[in-house]
Structures are given as C-alpha cells and as structure tokens.
Amino acid sequence: MLSDINAIEAHAVRSLPRYTRTGVKVLTLHADIRRDLDHFAAASIPGRRGRREKIPVGFVWRDPGSTARDDLLLIDPLPKSIEEKLRAFLTDEIGKWTGERNIEHTATYGVRKYGNGAVLKVHTDRPLTHALSAIVHVGSSEQTEDWPLHVYTHGSGDPQTVYMAPGKNDCVLYESATVPHGRPVSYKGSSYANVFLHWRPRGWEGMARRVMSKA
Ligand SMILES: [Fe+2]
Numbered sequence: 001m002l003s004d005i006n007a008i009e010a011h012a013v014r015s016l017p018r019y020t021r022t023g024v025k026v027l028t029l030h031a032d033i034r035r036d037l038d039h040f041a042a043a044s045i046p047g048r049r050g051r052r053e054k055i056p057v058g059f060v061w062r063d064p065g066s067t068a069r070d071d072l073l074l075i076d077p078l079p080k081s082i083e084e085k086l087r088a089f090l091t092d093e094i095g096k097w098t099g100e101r102n103i104e105h106t107a108t109y110g111v112r113k114y115g116n117g118a119v120l121k122v123h124t125d126r127p128l129t130h131a132l133s134a135i136v137h138v139g140s141s142e143q144t145e146d147w148p149l150h151v152y153t154h155g156s157g158d159p160q161t162v163y164m165a166p167g168k169n170d171c172v173l174y175e176s177a178t179v180p181h182g183r184p185v186s187y188k189g190s191s192y193a194n195v196f197l198h199w200r201p202r203g204w205e206g207m208a209r210r211v212m213s214k215a
Pocket of ligand 1 (some may be wrong): 123125181201
C-alpha cells in the first residue's frame with residue numbers, strides 16, 4: 001500500500017524532479033540478452049545456487065502463512081559479460097525514455113533470488129544514487145507463477161500491477177526515487193530471480209542532497 005512509505009520517502013516523491021509523464025515504462029529485452037538470461041536462469045534457479053544475503057530489515061520478509069524453510073533471499077551474481085551487455089542496452093533505453101543522455105550508472109544488485117512467501121515492502125529507492133532504475137526479470141522456478149509488481153505512477157494513489165515474464169514484459173524502467181514500488185502480495189513459487197540496475201543524471205546528487213535535507 002502507498003501508506004507503507006515513510007515520511008522521508010513521501011518527501012522524495014513530492015519534491016524530487018520527475019522526468020516522464022507516468023514514471024514507469026514496461027518493456028521487453030532484446031532477444032540476444034534474453035537468451036543469455038535464460039541460459040543463466042536454467043543453471044541458477046533449479047539448484048538454488050547462490051549465497052545468502054543479509055535481509056534488509058523491514059524491506060523483505062516471509063509471509064507468516066508460508067511454511068517454507070529454505071532461504072528467503074539468495075544472491076547469484078550475474079556474469080560480468082551479461083551485466084555489461086544489459087547495462088549498455090538499458091542505459092540507451094533510459095536515455096530514449098527520459099531524454100536524459102547524460103546519466104551515470106550507480107549500482108547493479110543481484111541476481112537476487114527470492115524464496116516462497118517473500119513479500120517486498122512498498123518503498124522508494126535511495127534518493128542520492130537511485131534516480132532512474134530498471135528491474136529485470138531473469139526467471140522463476142514456475143513458468144506459470146506470476147508475482148505481481150506494484151508501481152505507483154506519478155500522482156496515482158492506486159498501484160499499477162505489472163506481471164513480468166521471460167521474453168514478454170521482462171523489464172520495468174521506473175523513476176525509483178519518486179515512484180513507490182514493491183511486491184506486497186506474497187510469492188507462491190519457490191524461486192524468483194531479478195536483477196536491479198540504477199542510474200542518476202549528472203548533477204543529481206548535489207540537488208537531491210539539498211532537497212532531501214528539507215525532509
Ligand atoms: Fe526498490
């Protein structure tokens with residue numbers, strides 16, 4: 001729910017600049033990248049490969065209704081060659097979408113693999129470094145199992161629900177400091193793999209620091 005965001009996040013949503021009309025764009029990855037991700041997913045997901053990640057308190061939890069006992073969150077790093085290809089493709093897509101060509105990449109996280117019962121709090125991302133971002137769907141253990149992503153487009157009090165699938169709507173671009181997002185409905189499958197990439201326009205950090213100091 002939108003009411004899950006805290007006062008600092010609400011200030012960011014209200015006060016930081018916006019680049020597009022809705023703040024969200026769903027797209028499908030280039031076939032070449034999709035092939036690489038499918039290959040990675042085929043090796044990574046069935047074996048539950050990866051290392052445990054410290055769960056960020058209050059951001060990811062297991063639905064009390066789930067009886068699963070396996071890891072709630074594993075990290076299996078994406079090979080550098082795939083990450084570079086993905087980053088180049090998405091830097092271009094974000095430039096086309098926002099009109100901002102002068103952007104710098106600030107972070108890539110994952111591949112994060114979520115386990116049964118996972119719930120992701122609705123939140124906004126770190127305001128100084130995460131301005132324009134992408135969620136990439138790598139794959140999941142059940143091809144038919146959807147885990148809806150909720151995004152609140154600019155000015156909307158109701159979420160837009162996005163179902164991501166390999167080869168169709170497998171990437172979501174979003175203005176991550178001003179678009180609340182999360183997966184508040186618990187995951188019903190056994191492994192769901194995403195990777196997250198973040199950018200900011202040049203000059204963003206100083207501006208964001210000033211804006212957020214007034215929160
Ligand atoms: Fe996020």
